[in-house]
Amino acid sequence: MLITNIKGLVGLHPKDKLVLRGAELNHLPVLENAWILIEDGLIKDFGEMKHFPSSIAHLPSYSAEGRYVFPSWCDSHTHIVFAASREEEFAMKIQGKTYEEIAAAGGGILNSANKLQKATEDELFESAATRLKQMILQGTGAVEIKSGYGLTTESEIKMLRVIRRLKAHFSIPIKATFLAAHAFPAEFKDDHQGYISLIIEEMLPRIAEEKLADYIDAFCEKGFFSVEETDQILKAGAKYGLKPKIHANQLSVSGAIEVAVKNKAISVDHLEESNPETIETLRNADTIVTLLPSCSFYLGIPFADAKSFIKAGLPVALATDYNPGSTPSGNMNFVVSLGCIKMKMFPEQAINAATLNGAAAMELSNSHGSIAIGKNANLFITKPMPSIAYLPYSFGESQVDTVILNGEIYHG
Numbered sequence: 102m103l104i105t106n107i108k109g110l111v112g113l114h115p116k117d118k119l120v121l122r123g124a125e126l127n128h129l130p131v132l133e134n135a136w137i138l139i140e141d142g143l144i145k146d147f148g149e150m151k152h153f154p155s156s157i158a159h160l161p162s163y164s165a166e167g168r169y170v171f172p173s174w175c176d177s178h179t180h181i182v183f184a185a186s187r188e189e190e191f192a193m194k195i196q197g198k199t200y201e202e203i204a205a206a207g208g209g210i211l212n213s214a215n216k217l218q219k220a221t222e223d224e225l226f227e228s229a230a231t232r233l234k235q236m237i238l239q240g241t242g243a244v245e246i247k248s249g250y251g252l253t254t255e256s257e258i259k260m261l262r263v264i265r266r267l268k269a270h271f272s273i274p275i276k277a278t279f280l281a282a283h284a285f286p287a288e289f290k291d292d293h294q295g296y297i298s299l300i301i302e303e304m305l306p307r308i309a310e311e312k313l314a315d316y317i318d319a320f321c322e323k324g325f326f327s328v329e330e331t332d333q334i335l336k337a338g339a340k341y342g343l344k345p346k347i348h349a350n351q352l353s354v355s356g357a358i359e360v361a362v363k364n365k366a367i368s369v370d371h372l373e374e375s376n377p378e379t380i381e382t383l384r385n386a387d388t389i390v391t392l393l394p395s396c397s398f399y400l401g402i403p404f405a406d407a408k409s410f411i412k413a414g415l416p417v418a419l420a421t422d423y424n425p426g427s428t429p430s431g432n433m434n435f436v437v438s439l440g441c442i443k444m445k446m447f448p449e450q451a452i453n454a455a456t457l458n459g460a461a462a463m464e465l466s467n468s469h470g471s472i473a474i475g476k477n478a479n480l481f482i483t484k485p486m487p488s489i490a491y492l493p494y495s496f497g498e499s500q501v502d503t504v505i506l507n508g509e510i511y512h513g
């Protein structure tokens with residue numbers, strides 16, 4: 102595939118640039134009036150139209166006049182395998198009930214777990230595939246998906262098998278995260294160690310044996326998993342080679358960041374709550390700070406302090422957190438808009454955070470997340486736009502026109 106007359110080829114970071122920290126996020130390299138050649142699913146070459154090589158002039162080409170070409174969004178935090186939506190909680194939220202109050206009233210994660218336990222693997226696969234297709238059409242070209250609505254050995258494995266089927270069915274990279282430590286099932290409400298033993302002694306060995314997960318996660322939060330419980334689970338996961346990606350500081354500063362960094366987490370996700378100590382801990386780590394602004398938008402909780410994180414030199418990524426409870430949306434374009442509008446990130450920072458740093462938060466940045474020779478050709482072509490900033494500026498209206506996966510147009 103050859104694309105010519107591109108108004109701007111976006112995200113041309115050098116191939117060996119695997120993550121962007123702090124001020125590095127300010128720079129989004131763009132080549133104006135460009136062409137790009139894709140071969141065998143990979144980026145073969147690119148350049149300016151004024152130096153267009155005559156040797157490829159005979160190839161059929163797509164003219165992208167007035168349009169930009171972006172590397173696909175890399176969505177490094179989702180929960181898209183679920184049995185049912187939870188809009189019954191929507192009215193409760195509108196009445197002013199908090200996330201914690203809804204969970205205490207029988208809503209929340211346990212509500213999703215009840216429904217998921219009754220659903221078949223086929224049903225879960227079909228609905229998750231529909232969601233994923235929609236996300237891809239909105240520009241996403243790599244994704245992480247968590248378990249965590251099973252909460253029994255069989256149902257957690259059922260979720261992870263669904264993710265394995267999604268990996269086989271879709272041509273984008275998918276990473277699977279084991280999140281049995283999402284909530285304590287009702288029968289373990291007063292027996293936390295009982296559930297943790299189930300995770301460590303029963304679930305983990307079976308998941309490792311079937312190679313069902315790439316990462317391990319825990320919802321480290323007041324009322325969910327304590328710092329000590331999280332530490333125990335992460336250490337058990339490490340024995341099976343599962344690196345942590347942690348739900349941290351969503352509702353309170355909980356010590357989650359410290360326990361995540363101590364366990365060499367790939368990423369800490371959420372951070373709607375933070376303080377100078379949080380930042381100090383992260384400054385000395387390689388852990389990526391994944392922010393989820395559509396969760397703040399939907400729950401009405403604070404937006405993460407992206408500006409301070411960037412100022413402190415941290416590697417910030419953006420992701421959707423698509424799930425039925427706190428973020429019923431998998432739209433990365435909206436995430437990038439919210440990053441700018443609500444977290445005061447500059448468009449360049451938000452786009453870098455949603456591409457290369459999102460890829461890094463899935464350990465995929467050697468192959469995805471930027472445009473470089475030899476990298477995978479998961480890209481999208483925009484509608485005609487006056488500038489790059491127009492994409493986040495025109496929130497709620499998709500600027501993604503054509504999606505290319507592995508060098509081929511994706512029609513859904």
Ligand SMILES: N=CN[C@@H](CCC(=O)O)C(=O)O
Pocket residue numbers: 209210213320348351396422424425426427428
């Ligand atoms: N916070 C924990 N997990 C999800 C919400 C899960 C749910 O409410 O179903 C999140 O990332 O926001």
Ligand SMILES: [Zn+2]
Pocket residue numbers: 178179180348422424
């Ligand atoms: Zn989440």
